Amino acid sequence: MTDAAIVVKFLNQTEGRDKFSKLMQNVAKMLAHVSTEKTTADQMSNLAKNTADARKIFRLGKWLSEYVKLQEILKSTGNKNADSYALSVQFASRLFFAGYWVYDNLVILRKIKVLQSGDLKSLSKRAAFFWTLGLLTGILLELYKLQKNLEKEKVLLAQEREKSRAEGDGEQSPETASARKSLASERFTIYINIAKNLGDLVTATNGIELPHKIFGKGFSDGFVGLGGAVSAGLNCYQLFPKK
Numbered sequence: 001m002t003d004a005a006i007v008v009k010f011l012n013q014t015e016g017r018d019k020f021s022k023l024m025q026n027v028a029k030m031l032a033h034v035s036t037e038k039t040t041a042d043q044m045s046n047l048a049k050n051t052a053d054a055r056k057i058f059r060l061g062k063w064l065s066e067y068v069k070l071q072e073i074l075k076s077t078g079n080k081n082a083d084s085y086a087l088s089v090q091f092a093s094r095l096f097f098a099g100y101w102v103y104d105n106l107v108i109l110r111k112i113k114v115l116q117s118g119d120l121k122s123l124s125k126r127a128a129f130f131w132t133l134g135l136l137t138g139i140l141l142e143l144y145k146l147q148k149n150l151e152k153e154k155v156l157l158a159q160e161r162e163k164s165r166a167e168g169d170g171e172q173s174p175e176t177a178s179a180r181k182s183l184a185s186e187r188f189t190i191y192i193n194i195a196k197n198l199g200d201l202v203t204a205t206n207g208i209e210l211p212h213k214i215f216g217k218g219f220s221d222g223f224v225g226l227g228g229a230v231s232a233g234l235n236c237y238q239l240f241p242k243k
Contacts, residue, residue: 006241016239018055019192023232025051029225048225056108059101066098088143103127112113128207135197135204142194146187153183196234202227 025048032044073091076082103126109115110123160176205211206219219227 013032013239014058016236018058019232019235019239021051021055023229024226025055026228026232030222030229033220033222033225053108053111056104056111060105060108062107063098066094066101069094070098081116086141086144089137089144093134093137096130096137099130100127100134103130111142120163125208128204131204132201132208135201139194139197139201142190142197145155145188149183149187149190153180156180156183192234192238196231199227199229199231199234 028044028048032041035041084172107123110120203224211218
C-alpha cells in the first residue's frame with residue numbers, strides 16, 4: 001500500500017476525518033492565541049470555531065453508539081469470568097459519554113436554529129459536565145488496566161525466575177519474552193489513552209469553569225488548544241492504518 005493510499009484510507013474513516021479535523025481545529029486555536037498579527041489571529045480563530053461546529057454536525061446521533069456499547073457491557077456481566085469492577089467503571093464512563101453526546105447534539109441544533117428554545121451556554125456547560133465525568137471515569141478504568149497489567153508481568157517474572165532456578169538456566173524463555181512484549185504493547189496503549197483523556201480534560205474542565213473556581217480564571221485558548229491537539233494527534237496515531 002502506497003503512502004497516499006494509507007492517508008486516503010485513514011481519511012475515509014469517519015472517526016479518522018473527525019480526529020484530523022479536531023487536530024486542525026485545536027492547532028488553529030493555538031495559532032490564534034499566539035499570533036501577534038490581528039488578521040492571522042482572526043483567520044485562525046474563525047477556522048477553529050467553524051471546524052468545531054462542523055464536527056458537531058457529523059456527531060449528531062452519536063449517543064446511539066454509546067447505547068450499543070452499554071448493551072454490550074450489560075451482556076458481558078453474565079460472564080462468570082468477567083471483571084465486575086472494570087465493567088462497572090466502563091459502564092459509568094460510556095453512560096456519561098452518552099449524556100455528553102446528547103447535550104453536544106442539542107448545542108449544535110440550537111446553534112443552527114433547528115431548536116428554538118434552550119440556553120446555548122447552559123447546554124454547552126451540561127455537555128462539558130458529562131464529558132468531564134466520562135473522561136475521569138475513563139482515566140480510572142485505564143489506571144485499573146495498568147495495575148492489572150503490571151501485576152501480570154510481576155507474576156510472569158516470578159514464574160520465570162522459579163523456572164530458571166529449577167532448570168539452572170538464566171535465559172528468558174521465548175514464551176515469557178512474547179508475553180512480556182504483549183504486556184508492554186498493552187501498557188503503551190494504556191499510556192496513550194490516559195494522555196488523550198488528560199488532553200481533553202483541559203477543554204472539558206474549562207467548559208464547566210472548574211479552573212475559574214480553582215485558579216480564579218479559565219485556561220487560555222492556547223492551553224486549551226494544546227490539550228485538544230495532543231488528544232487529537234494521539235487519536236490520529238492510533239487510527240492511522242499500518243502498512
